[in-house]
Amino acid sequence: MASVNIDNLNSLSNLHPKPENTFAYGTAGFRMKAELLDSVIFRTGILASLRSKKLDGKVIGVMITASHNPAADNGVKVVDPLGEMMEGAWESHATALANAPSNEHLFDAIHTMVSTLKIDLTKPANVVFGRDTRPSGEALVAALVDGLKVLGAQSTDYGILTTPQLHYITRCLNTAGTPEAYGEPSAEGYYKKLAAAFKILVEGKPRLSPLILDCANGVGAPKFKEMLPYLGDSFSVKIVNDDVEDASKLNLNTQQRAPIGLKTAAGERYASFDGDADRIVYYYQDEDNTFKLLDGDKIAGLAAMYIIDLVKSAGIDDISVGVVQTAYANGASTQYLRNTLNVPVSCVPTGVKHLHHEALKYDVGVYFEANGHGTVLFSPSALKTIYAAEGSSPAQAVAIRSLRALSEVINQTVGDAFSDLFLVETILTQRQWSPKVWDQAYTDLPNRLVKVVVQDRSIFKTVDAERKLTEPAGLQDAIDAIVLKFSHGRSFVRPSGTEDVVRVYAEAATRPETDELAFRIGGLVFDYNSCGSGARPREFI
Numbered sequence: 356m357a358s359v360n361i362d363n364l365n366s367l368s369n370l371h372p373k374p375e376n377t378f379a380y381g382t383a384g385f386r387m388k389a390e391l392l393d394s395v396i397f398r399t400g401i402l403a404s405l406r407s408k409k410l411d412g413k414v415i416g417v418m419i420t421a422s423h424n425p426a427a428d429n430g431v432k433v434v435d436p437l438g439e440m441m442e443g444a445w446e447s448h449a450t451a452l453a454n455a456p457s458n459e460h461l462f463d464a465i466h467t468m469v470s471t472l473k474i475d476l477t478k479p480a481n482v483v484f485g486r487d488t489r490p491s492g493e494a495l496v497a498a499l500v501d502g503l504k505v506l507g508a509q510s511t512d513y514g515i516l517t518t519p520q521l522h523y524i525t526r527c528l529n530t531a532g533t534p535e536a537y538g539e540p541s542a543e544g545y546y547k548k549l550a551a552a553f554k555i556l557v558e559g560k561p562r563l564s565p566l567i568l569d570c571a572n573g574v575g576a577p578k579f580k581e582m583l584p585y586l587g588d589s590f591s592v593k594i595v596n597d598d599v600e601d602a603s604k605l606n607l608n609t610q611q612r613a614p615i616g617l618k619t620a621a622g623e624r625y626a627s628f629d630g631d632a633d634r635i636v637y638y639y640q641d642e643d644n645t646f647k648l649l650d651g652d653k654i655a656g657l658a659a660m661y662i663i664d665l666v667k668s669a670g671i672d673d674i675s676v677g678v679v680q681t682a683y684a685n686g687a688s689t690q691y692l693r694n695t696l697n698v699p700v701s702c703v704p705t706g707v708k709h710l711h712h713e714a715l716k717y718d719v720g721v722y723f724e725a726n727g728h729g730t731v732l733f734s735p736s737a738l739k740t741i742y743a744a745e746g747s748s749p750a751q752a753v754a755i756r757s758l759r760a761l762s763e764v765i766n767q768t769v770g771d772a773f774s775d776l777f778l779v780e781t782i783l784t785q786r787q788w789s790p791k792v793w794d795q796a797y798t799d800l801p802n803r804l805v806k807v808v809v810q811d812r813s814i815f816k817t818v819d820a821e822r823k824l825t826e827p828a829g830l831q832d833a834i835d836a837i838v839l840k841f842s843h844g845r846s847f848v849r850p851s852g853t854e855d856v857v858r859v860y861a862e863a864a865t866r867p868e869t870d871e872l873a874f875r876i877g878g879l880v881f882d883y884n885s886c887g888s889g890a891r892p893r894e895f896i
């Protein structure tokens with residue numbers, strides 16, 4: 356069996372020494388202070404090469420970004436050939452390579468992978484990569500390029516991109532020349548595809564007022580501007596928070612209110628991207644000056660409502676629509692989906708990969724996390740039906756054309772803030788709805804998130820899509836006993852996958868009850884077997 360050239364590995368690896376830290380490939384890849392990432396990214400280059408060789412030379416994507424984290428952080432994620440997140444089973448291999456304490460251990464870790472996974476090292480390796488606007492990105496790309504040299508991968512640097520653009524390009528490259536060809540593998544190809552579909556979707560409808568779009572001073576700003584010429588007069592937008600030169604401004608947004616420095620006014624429509632443009636939320640200001648958030652749950656409800664209608668109008672009756680949420684979905688949204696729209700709703704653990712996987716089970720699977728990560732997946736058989744349908748009336752033909760365009764405007768690889776924006780804008784334009792009308796579908800129950808700093812979050816074990824704790828023993832019963840006392844009360848506790856904390860979610864009929872519930876459960880967790888760390892937060896009851 357071929358082996359890795361050890362001298363080549365040693366000389367390259369010596370340029371990227373591993374610090375003492377321990378690394379873990381988690382829900383969103385490796386993510387931490389940028390200065391700690393050099394060796395991790397170098398080794399991710401090796402991992403991506405091995406993944407490509409394992410998949411017979413298929414193109415693997417690597418994205419350097421830390422999404423919504425502060426500018427001083429960075430991170431890296433590996434993208435599988437069809438643009439999905441890397442297969443879960445490989446996360447432990449990524450972690451093993453990242454933690455090998457010396458060059459010799461790294462050599463051994465590579466060979467362990469080669470033998471256990473039966474990787475043929477003589478196969479070609481093809482990798483493409485991109486990065487967001489973080490200043491640390493350039494040096495980290497250099498580390499990645501060195502990593503790619505270890506196994507002689509062919510690679511292409513796509514420069515600065517949004518995360519979903521890199522997912523799109525990866526899929527395009529792997530499907531080129533097949534019946535599933537996904538588009539031209541470039542940012543330009545991406546703009547053309549989305550813009551052409553959006554133009555079809557809003558054809559003949561009066562334009563809405565301009566959308567005020569906050570780009571969090573991240574990569575979404577330059578990329579959305581790049582797209583504008585392709586949209587022509589089909590869409591009008593005013594971009595704010597587009598300063599990518601001053602890194603300190605990246606992701607200054609705060610939760611559940613308008614971004615700092617943005618003065619909102621009644622009658623306007625707003626949206627915010629996160630730092631790598633794979634998440635979006637909408638909002639508006641009510642006449643009585645209250646800030647109203649239209650989150651991922653609201654987008655899922657809007658999308659499901661519209662798609663169900665469109666399928667009906669198209670005269671297609673054998674396509675089932677389903678929605679996937681997490682435990683964080685507002686209880687009122689789940690009720691609306693189940694009871695008003697009559698769609699099946701599944702609940703899965705937090706993290707895009709879980710939602711994506713579940714959504715594949717439906718003909719048309721709408722998935723969104725409340726925090727704005729999400730998309731709509733059309734199964735191959737649904738697409739076949741949609742493309743074969745002819746319609747027996749002009750109205751049916753229009754609906755069929757819209758369904759086809761919808762499947763093009765929505766990124767099928769991963770949640771994408773740009774596509775989700777065009778999805779929402781399509782529906783609002785078709786219906787001529789203001790955000791307020793959209794918001795009237797249902798009223799959110801008040802909800803509250805509380806972080807509890809604990810000594811060891813790994814002692815918290817959940818089941819039932821993170822809605823119930825099995826450990827520490829007895830804690831779930833204590834939570835249930837408190838929740839019972841609150842009207843429309845619901846609360847769950849789960850360890851974070853990205854931070855050293857345990858998160859408490861609570862909702863109840865009124866704001867004061869919600870706050871009380873959240874802080875009571877927070878206090879309960881903090882005190883339980885003395886789990887809490889540091890001073891007991893004063894707001895805990």
Ligand code: 16G
Nearest residue numbers: 382383706707708728851852853854
């Ligand atoms: C990651 C996930 C996101 C999830 C969040 C939860 C991806 C691409 N991102 O950012 O979907 O909502 O983690 O964080 O999967 P938590 O475990 O700290 O609550």
Ligand code: MG
Nearest residue numbers: 422629631633
């Ligand atoms: Mg993101």
